[in-house]
Amino acid sequence: MAALSSSLFTPKPGVKEYRKFTIAENAYRQEIFLGFFGIYGRLPGPTLLLNAAVHGNEVVGVEVIRKLVEKLDPQNLCGNVLAVPVVNPMGFNAGDRWDPIDRQDMNRVFPGDKNGTLTERVAHFFFENFVPQADYIIDLHSAEFPDEMIPHIRLRLESAGDEIHNQFMNSTGISVIWQGPSVNGMLQVEAAKIGIRCLTIEIGAAGLINSNNVKVGLSACENVMKVLGMIKGKAKIPRFQILLKSNEEWIRSPSGGIFKPDIRLGQIVREGQKIGDIMDPVSFHSGNIFSPLEGIVTGITHQSIIRSGTRLCMVVPFNKECKDQHSLYIDNLPNAQMVENDLWKTIKKTVEN
Ligand SMILES: [Zn+2]
Incomplete structure (x- = not known):
């Protein structure tokens, strides 16, 4: 774990701060800025970057970050949490997935371009200033409205088989992992290219918020922090995660x-x-x-x-014979209590009847 070395913020151990970083302006000359929370632990430990709303209307993650930042006490934190609740302020402002004017998908333009479109400039600022500071990143997303998908981790091919990435996924306690194709420009893919592990978690539907989904996201972030030893407590982790490899049909x-x-x-x-x-x-x-x-x-x-x-x-499709081909077993994670996978319990009950 590297010490923070940004020229943007000066971490003081034991302090929680809010900062605003102005990047550009809109037509009416209002600032386009990223809001940022830094929670700098009194004790040493890893740096976890949390971000949401790379797709502007995916608000569950914004609320997860807000709740977590409010709860975290830097006096009892080992390491640092850097949090950017809204990475795409133009999309958020429009209640849309992307900036309504350049209509670029921000999760296809990382690492961004400081001389490019507004979406590319904001992506560049985020990628340049926050990503390299992190040992781990949790990138919170939701399904595209009007659809909602079961809470899951999106596993990209280049991370599959990486033991540390597997452990990182396991430590969220989320029951389902969905393996999908890698596309250049995705935050997870571009972070992996510079050696930083990034989890994409999909919870809920874009534009909608409900307390259950917020709870799932919050508990995933807290579980990771417990396993990493950043906060006290035992994470509740299912003994295995269901790995889906099928296309979305x-x-x-x-x-x-x-x-x-x-x-x-x-x-x-x-x-x-x-x-x-x-x-x-x-x-x-x-x-x-x-x-x-x-x-x-x-x-x-x-x-x-x-x-x-x-x-x-x-x-x-899923049945009990598929279990071995479709699951990631989890060996003892630190600071974790191993529990049943609730979804698997339901599957087993149904297929055995
Ligand atoms: Zn998204």
Whole structure:
């Protein structure tokens, strides 16, 4: 763990500070800035960078960071927490995934460009000033509205098989890991290129907040900090994490109307089980929609008004025989109490019946 060496902030052990870093301005000459919390522990330890809203409307992580920063006491902290709750202020301001003017996906332009578009400039400032300071990064995201996915860690291919990265994922205590393709410009991918481990955690749906999702994010961050010895306490960690490698395949609506789901995230559905009703808005007719396969509900829409082809839900096939091919077993993590994986308990109960 390296000592902090930024020219931007001067860490004083035992202090919590808020800073504002102005990067650029909008057309009306208002400042575009990044808000930053530094919590500098009284005792030595690693530096953890927490960030959210790289996609401007993914607000669950913003609230997770706000709550965590409020709670952390620098007097009892080993190491440092650097926190940037909103990395994409233009997107946040517009309530949108990206800046409404240059419409670039910030999570495709890291490490950014100081002479580029506004999105690239802000990405550059963040990447240049905060990323190299960190031993570990937690990058908080949500599914793109109107969809919500089961809370999971996004594992990119270049990190798969890295033991320390696996331990970092394990220490969140999040039950599901989803392996997906790597794309240059993603924060996780670009941080890995300079040797910094970054976890992308997906919780909830963009533009929406609920206390359950905030709790999941908060407990993931606190678990990591406990395992790293930054704060006191034992992390509750499932004995293994379910590793999904499938593509995102959504069940789409065969017709238009109003969708009323009968399922929830994390539920196991059987082949042929009813997953919801589609009501005709201009008659008294309604129809049922059924799952074409058995599996876990890993995605669901929050959009009730649907048309032919709208994504309704995602069901990923899973059965008990798959357990060995689809899980990451966790050996004793420091400062952790090993517990059952709740999702796996549900799967087992269903497949055994
Ligand atoms: Zn995102």
